[in-house]
Amino acid sequence: MRVVLAGGGTAGHIEPALALADALRRMDPSVRITCLGTERGLETSLVPQRGYELALIPPVPLPRTLTPRLLAVPGRLNSAINTAAAVLDRVGADILVGFGGYVATPGYLAARRRNVPIIVHEANPKPGLANKLGARFTEHVAVSHQDSPLPHARFVGIPIRQQIAQLDRLAIGDKARSYFGLDADLPTLLVFGGSQGARSLNRAAVSAAQAFRANGVQVLHIVGKKNTEEAPPGRPGEPQYVTIPYCDRMDLAYAAADLAMCRAGAMTCAELSAVGLPAAYVPLPIGNGEQALNAQPIVEGGGGLIVEDGALTPEWIVHNVIPILRDAEAVARMSEAAARMGHRDADVKLAQMVFEVVRARRGGQS
Incomplete structure (x- = not known):
């Protein structure tokens, strides 16, 4: 199984992605994992330190309000989507799991373009723009707050490091x-x-x-x-x-x-x-x-x-x-x-969700 994780930028996006990666590897050592990131984020150090492949895409910070910077977004975003799509093609991705932030947006759009299944994980009670977008493209949405406004939300919690969970x-x-x-x-x-x-x-x-x-x-x-x-x-x-x-x-x-x-x-x-x-x-x-x-x-x-x-x-x-x-x-x-109030097994629950989605997709294609 080949999994692409889109969770770059801050530790709040990267750490849950890496905790999921660790859980996937524990459950099936043959899983191939690739992390999307940019040269600006903490992922440039955190991902290689944990032993995972990092594929860089152009950074596209999306402004939250109407500003002149919006005029530059379409071209830069399209470049990032194309680069992310090329990563999905190269690794033969079975699924993309996004954790929000500016890396996730081109990841979601590339996965949709390539018809790759998507799982969205939202750690916060108020979803960000990227995950609001990603949740439109999938019925597989994992959340850490019971009253999340995202559609199709399934509560799993936030994946954390085994060093902490145990x-x-x-x-x-x-x-x-x-x-x-x-x-x-x-x-x-x-x-x-x-x-x-x-x-x-x-x-x-x-x-x-x-x-x-x-x-x-x-x-x-x-x-x-x-x-x-x-x-x-x-x-x-x-x-x-x-x-x-x-x-x-x-x-x-x-x-x-x-x-x-x-x-x-x-x-x-x-x-x-x-x-x-x-x-x-x-x-x-x-x-x-x-x-x-x-x-x-x-x-x-x-x-x-x-x-x-x-x-x-x-x-x-x-x-x-x-x-x-x-x-x-x-x-x-x-x-x-x-x-x-704690959840020590969120990484396992999210990993099980990944396996479920991929198995269902493969079964439907057989």
Whole structure:
């Protein structure tokens, strides 16, 4: 079976695609997988690192509003569609699975032109333009929100890495804290804002460093590669405030923590709920409000709390985050609630959907 994945641009599109690729390979090692991407996206590093073929197409960022840039879209889009169609022809694609973003649009249009079956995966509660388009071309639509407005939606969740999906936080908690140089017995807050960090989270957390120490809370803070925030040094014997620019072992970071304070991207919410790590979610204040919608079901289910970016202050942390960390029973209740909202097997469900569609197509052609 030959599968083409269209999920380039951001990690939110690429990681679910790669998680699906891994699941397909586990279920059938003979599956041939090709990822569509552009030279601008994170896929240029992430896809080869995971051992998958990357086929580049011209980037065609589609403006969301009527602007003069729309005049340049038809020619550039047609070039990208032709290139994507050539990839489908070269690999003899049996199916294209798209995850949204600007790589998916030419992928969907090329697949339709070549009569290649399409599966659309939508990770967000509000579908983007690409997936709204793709959903018009197929009855096979996988979603991660039960009330998705897309037609033919089938709930599967968001595929996540096996390293995260199989994580047993409690079993490796001591090892994980040792890995980061943390105390094994103190309540631990994990602060992170994505690969680039989040300035408002960084400022508020660092400003609350003394309050954390005074309340016996240690902090693991991933500040982002381009940020230089450092908590003021504590006195000997006080709980630690560890800052690191980047973490390539988020499984261990999750295992080390009792509570997270973070943004509310779709992948972040999916991973935290899958491993049962409660969080104080601080949705990104720009965009269409989808980050708040991502976190809302988890918060309503008791697996976290939410605060607007502008309301995140050291004082808010003192009154809302620290009391949870000092209450082991509250942490346990929230962890169980978060885990109830998680889906560790979304990659397998989506892979099964791929096999179903291809088998049905082949059966219909026999």
